[in-house]
Amino acid sequence: MTSQGSKEKDIVYEILEERISFLESLKSFHNNVIELIKKHTSGKSYTPAQLLQDIVAIIQSKFNLYVVNVLTINNVDRTLVLTARASKDPQLNASPGRFQIKIGEGITGSSAASGETIVANDVSKDPRYVRAPSVATKSELAVPVKLQSTIIGVLDVQNDLVNSFRRDFVQAMEDVAFNIGFILENKQLYDTLKTQSDQLEKEVDQKMREIQESESRYRNLLENASDSILTIERNGKITWANKAACLFLGLKAEELADANITSFVKKGSLHTIYLGLKEIMDGANTKRLEVSIVNAHNETRNVEISCSAIREKDDVVCVECIMRDITEKVIVENLKKNYTKTLEEAVDERTNLIKDTQRAAILAIANLAESIDTDTAGHLERIRGYSKSLAEELRAHPKYKNIITDEYIELLFDLSPLHDLGKVGIRDRILLKPDKLTKDEFTEMQEHTEIGARALKVAGEMIRRESVFSIGEMIARYHHEKWDGSGYPAVKIGDEVRPLRGEEIPLCARVVALADVYDALCSKRPYKEPFPHEVAKKIILDGAGKHFDPDVVQAFLKREQEFLKIKKQFADEKMAVTNPFVSKKAG
Known part of the structure; x- marks a missing residue:
């Protein structure tokens, strides 16, 4: 009985000695942390990162722990990022920032999310624990680090033994976490204010020097x-x-x-x-x-x-x-205004003269082509009047407002009379034949589109104005194309050769196509009398989406009254005879 009592007494003494030793270690650790904080906060070279590293190193070495981490919250993506680490396993002493974990994930992330201390003395029994490869952790303590009431990170302590964390140790780590938050808060505030104060002082000094120098320079500058x-x-x-x-x-x-x-x-x-x-x-x-x-x-x-x-x-x-x-400037500007006005008037006059000459030449060439068959001079005037009217109406459509400019309308007006220029290359017996053309004759007649287009292209190249004559070239080549693709000529498109259809046909050709057909319907020919306007109008409407662009047909309807005025103004009986030929040798 005496021997048993002696053993129990020895065990109690052993536990008490172990407890006293642990408490002395905690006291020594607390003093070490206080000295460390004093050392860092009094030094000019103090940085929060270095202090954190020193603190985790003391904790790890003092209590022979497996690993001690400080993780701080990245407010951009709301993750915990490793900021400081100390471990007795060299492989775990990775550089800060290489490891991160989501808030709410694992024991550390859960502590950051809840703001509460989490003690897991056996991580195998805690479902929140996330096991990492090659890590010997068996117990873990996570303590949130706060700035006032805001969580900014977590002090994470891990050991390779179970039941490593007693209540007094947990309390000590909570004190450390509090000190970490307090130090970071005060140092951050001090650094910010000190930086701002130093910068403001420099700026004020610099501004005062600049103002003094500026005032001196300004006084001298003004006076002299x-x-x-x-x-x-x-x-x-x-x-x-x-x-x-x-x-x-x-x-x-x-x-x-x-x-x-x-x-x-x-x-x-x-x-x-x-x-x-x-x-x-x-x-x-x-x-x-x-x-x-x-x-x-x-x-x-x-x-x-x-x-x-x-x-x-x-x-x-x-x-x-x-x-x-500015006396001389005013005199010069007045002279320039007068000169510019005179010059502009002269340029306008010369430009108009050149345009009139060009139009006369174009009409002369067009008349020459038209005089081969039964068309009249009125036909050319009507064609360009109709074409201009349609283009002006289409310009109001949002679809064409960036295509149809004033220059576009002017070129369409000037060059539309050349739509049948290629007829000069077709034999008279085909052009003047009163009966229906044979298949071979019609094939030859279709060639007038290509002949006219080539002639206009050559003309543009000769005077280096290809861009101007390109509209005339497109009109000559494509004004017999039809919206449904049943017109001519056939051209190569990709891997096939076929007539153009829809918006593949240039807009200028689609406009002239309707103008030409309308005038042909309303004009007298050897094989027919002129159709009344209403009959021609019905044929045009029936051809919408087949022969003609539906948008152009709608423009025709809106300009119907203007068409009638143009038709009356340039009626054949009012126009002078313009055929320059008395006779012509038949082909």
Whole structure:
């Protein structure tokens, strides 16, 4: 009995000694942390990252722990990022920032999410634990690090033994976490304020030097400036003038006391100078005026005055005026205006003459082509009138507003009469045949589109105006194409040869196609009498989506009355005979 009691007593003593030793270790650790904090916060080279690293190293070595981490929250993606680590396993001493975990994930992430200390003395029994490869962790303690009430990170302590964390150890780690948060908060605030204070002091010193230097330069600049500079009160009284202003106005320095700007301004400019000064005194920042000045030598000069407010606090006390002599500039500008106006008129006149000559030449060529068959001069005038009318109407459509410009309409008006230019290359017996053409004859007749297009292309190349004649070329080549693809000529498109269809047909050709058919329907031919407008209109409407572009047909309907006016204005019986041939040898 005595032996058993002695053993129990020895066990109690052993537990007490172990407990006392642990408490002494905690006390020693606490003192070490306090000294470390003092050392870092008193040093100019202190950085939070270094302090954190030193703290985790003390914790790990003092209690022979497996690994101690400090993780801080990345507010961008809301993850915990490894900031400091100390471990007795060299492989775990990775560089901060290489490891991160989502908030709410694992024991560490759960502590950050809840803001509560989590003690897992056997991680195998805690479902929140996330096991990492090659890690010997068996117990884990996670303590949130806070700035006031905001969680900024987690102190994470792990050991390779179960039941490693007693209540007093947990309390010690919570104190460390609190100190970490407090130190970071105060150091961050101090560093921010110190940086801002130093920067502000530097900026103030720099600004003061700049202001002093600027004032000195400005005084010298004003006094010796080549421009006339003066200051004026609301009533026009001159309070100061530099050397150039005194010279310009014919004043001596001692005469400034009684001088008023209104005594130098011509009567026609008094209202301008008065309103300008009033606007500046009432709050406007700057004002530019042009007035006529008569100086003390009775010389009249045109001047430009730049007025700006001079303020004391928020009140405008006077106006600074910079006067520049622009007399010669005004004279030159007046001469230039007169010259430019004369030149523009001459250019317009010459341009119109050239355009008229070009139009006359185009009409002459078109008449030459048309005179081979039964078409009349009225036909050409009507074609270009119809085409222009349709284009003007289409321009109002959002679909075409960026395509149909004034130049486009002008070129369409000028070049549409050349749509059948290629007929000069077709034999007379085919052109003038009153009966229906045979298949071979019709095939030859179709060649007039290509003949005309080639001729216009060559013409454009000869005068280096391909872009201008390109519209005429497209009209000549494609005005017999049909919206449904049943027209001619056939061209190579990809791997097939076929007529164009739909919007593959150039817009200018689609416009002229309707204008040409309408005029043909309403004109007399050897094989038919002219159709009434209503009959021609019905044929055009029936051809929408088949022969004609539906948009062009709609434009025709909207311009129907204008078509009738053009048809009446250029009726065949009103037009002079323009056939230059008396006879022609048949092919």
